[in-house]
Amino acid sequence: MLVVRDVMKRAVCVGPDEFVAAAARKLKQSNIGCLPVCDDGRLLGMLTDRDIAMRSVANARSAERTTVREVMSVDALWCSQDDSVQTAAALMHGAHVRRLVVLDRQRHVDGVISLTDLGGGASERRPFEIVFYKEILDHAGRPHRSELMRVTVAQESREAAIEDAVWEFQAYTHVDDWRVAADGFEVIATHAGE
Structure with a gap:
């Protein structure tokens, strides 16, 4: 059975008190769309490129003075590294999201898994x-x-x-x-x- 650990990508995290501008640079440098917000390895929330656009840029808030904590989504969905890929896919489809944070057995952030990682883009359509x-x-x-x-x-x-x-x-x-x-x-x- 294929498990999340086998297909996930390593997480690039951001701290809650970092500025949005620094987080945006991390997104760009790593060519990714989301950053788990972590404090000492513990998941606090998720920051996506959409959060930055909708809660910072669209509201004319300075990315140099606005913290990640102010624009992040606090209800980040997660799965375990030991969950099956089918379980992760069902969670994403059920919640209408494209990514999940992956936690290890100690509930620390370990990675991120997306529908693309699960082959969600592969179809005859x-x-x-x-x-x-x-x-x-x-x-x-x-x-x-x-x-x-x-x-x-x-x-x-x-x-x-x-x-x-x-x-x-x-x-x-x-x-x-x-x-x-x-x-x-x-x-x-x-x-x-x-």
Whole structure:
């Protein structure tokens, strides 16, 4: 039986009192989308690129003065390194999330597992990425798109992919209409021939 420990990635953690700007640099340097927030190896929460976009950038809060504690999600979902990959997949699907923190037997942060690690992107259906964004003005008043959330969906059609992505975005942001939280979205076909 394949267990989480066999497919997870090592966690890159961030401290609760680090500034958002430093956390964003960690995300970029490691080319990842989330950082478990840890204190002495114990899980306090999760910081995602979406948390930074929605709770810091979109609210015009300074990334140099805002701490991780102020924008992190405190209810981080986790699984054990000894859980089966099926259990981890069921947890992610049931909670409509794409990642889980992995804890060791002493309940310390050990890694992160994503749907991609479980082969969640592998299917005969075609993958699309739907990127939700907010329009913000820079210091000169020029508009720029700030990415709020990127959803990868395997679906038969572009329309079905958009429908699934909108549902996931609304569930994540706790809104009934995606337009409340985002100014728009862009659909990217990630397969040849589209």
